[in-house]
Amino acid sequence: MKMQKMLGSVLALMISGQALAVQIWTTGNTANVSRTTQFGLCLAGGGSDDEWSGGWKHMLSRSGGGDVVVIRADGRRGGYESFIYSDDGNHGFQTVDSVTTILIESASDANSTQVETLVRDAEMLFFAGGDQWLYINWFRNSKLASAVSYLMTTKKVPVGGTSAGMALLAGIDYTARYLSPSPNKDLVDTADVINDPTGNFVDLDRSVITPPFMSQVVTDTHFSERDREGRLVGFMARADYNWSDISYSNIKAIASDEGTAVCIDNAGYAKVYGYGYGFFLKGNKPIERIQSGKSLDWYGGRQAVKAYVVRGSLGGAGSFNMNNWTGTGGSTEYWWVDGYNERRPRFGIN
Template identity: 35%
Template sequence: MENIITLINSFSFGVGKRGMKKITFIIILVFQFSFSQNYTEYHTGNVTDLVVTPNSGVCLMGGASESDEAMVWFLNKANGGDVVVLRASGGDGYNNYFYSGLGIAINSVRTFVINNEAGAIDPYVLDKIENAEAIWFAGGDQYNYVNYFKDNAVETALNNFINVKQGVIGGTSAGMAILGSAYFSAENGTVTNAQALGNPYHNRMILGYNDFLEVPFLENVITDTHYDDPDRRARHAVFLARFSKDNNARSFGIACNEYTAVCIENDGKAYVYGDYPNYEEHAFFLQTNCAITDYIPENCTSGNALHWNKSGEALKVYKVPGMTTGENYFDLSDWTTGSGGNWENWFVNNGSFNTASTVNPNCSALSVSEFEFESIKLFPNPFQDKITIAKNETLLKIECFDAFGRTIPLDFNGKTIDTNELASGVYFFKVYTETSSKLLKMIKE
């Protein structure tokens, strides 16, 4: 505004009253337009797009200043191409940092500050998203991202970028919060531990399920950030309780302390960056206990305090310190294997959040060459196109579940199970006989 007034004053010298009114009117129109435009663009680097093949990956940042080591990982995935930064507030703070501040050669950095949905779906913005090799979501208010980017052309462009072009994507704070397939939208503002624990269906507990971004290894995952804040862990547990209750499925979570980052490679290994042990910088990987088939909370209802105990093992959490080398990791392809971290149990007793140290979930204990269930055998393990069943006892039923707890239809003829249609990964087979049942873990190569 000060510059506008100075400009008006500069024109006032030697101009009559009528001329002054015209000039003032024109400048006011320009001033109003500058605040009503749909987006603002900041560009650094080459104007001409560089066509290269990016490497896929996902970078999740906890919300304070960035981890340089994680950002180097992110930029290297762009393979020298073009980076697009999407944000709903702020300015060009990432441009020089990405372009020249980390020593990684890239073609350009282009920041779009999106002011509304019209800005998000502008053909020029969509073109730059489609031609980028790396996309970064800045912090801010995640509901702006949900409001501007969901259920429109930019959602389609982003999912094509992630899954067809297979570029690298990432975000910090609000930008991390939207990357899980399930997400806390913050439509009615943030929610505290006390509000969430006291009423899992509080009017601020607005969650979205599998209706926005489709990011590899983040299916049925709800992310959270700023985990240094005491008002984060308990509410995150409530997010997972709500997901399991609302979807009748296992739920998962990834969270970061403020100066911590999780970088996910295309094989599912999630490497954690930070400055531990100088600072308490950790990432957290949450999951409903895979050894408990009935993982639905005991009481998750509107107006009542959450009760999700399951003998003190409702959630299994792998807590990983972030190193500058990023050497510690957790494997999202099986949600069991990790390096450098420690396991914890999280549970909620009638609205009271609790944690305790523990061992890893009882999933890996089933990883043997073949399973024997009383007089029934399933083999081989790992398997490829079929599983053979040898039995001397009446087999009543076999159910198959994927790693997310979803039921998978089986083609079972009494002797073999056809597994040709199953993708590679971890599966759980629940075997029922006349006397008992048991859950078995098997791996498809």
């Protein structure tokens, strides 16, 4: 029988003899079901979920109508249960068996056996927005991270995330651990990164979750709205600086505007849903200079990074092949950072 039930404002769990308070809510059938699923990955740039509702349809159709789990780390229940289960936006979503919200508030919560079981039993998983450093710090080497990897690579269910949740689903995560080094600013921006791409505030991580097709991919969110194009190029350069298996020729990136999602199917083909743009970047020319304490110089004759840009639509636009990094239905640009003048590096688009 279908029912709406709050599984306690606080659910006491016993792990290793210690009580942990994990907040869990379920709308729908609280019993586990098993349905046939297909992998998919949706990377949303934040803002309105209604604006990329076609991407939600993409994920939900791959869930087989099973149990959906939403992970949050922002201290609240949020409204995804009614958004998905009741389709309160009237988007024509597929009916699902249940929607469960799990509020993670510590590393202990991410190592909860019950949380692990709920995630492993899910036919779809979604990460809400919030603070991506909390996701990374709490999830690293956790039972929850292991369960997420199981869902994607073994059980093959659709997984998505928005804003901080999208950042978590990169193969190379920008952690947002540090504030801007510039006075009177909180968030690290393009100027910060291209002025000092090796600074500690350009903190990247590869140790948490690596979805299929994302192993050498860094992401960014709220993209055009916050003028983050140059910031993302700096992240790509920093990845080349950090790891020996990453070079200018294999570092890649995906970015999504607000109200927009890049959704990838099980074969590695992506479409862009929503009213903004999706961006697919790949290094194109060698980096001239990335050096401690120096500004970035990645010019390459104004062709340093090749960007394929797709404008989204409600039903999904373009087709981008993650296997060979080529697309149709979009346009090609070249992005660069001219750091010849070390005190005033410039980002540009050709």
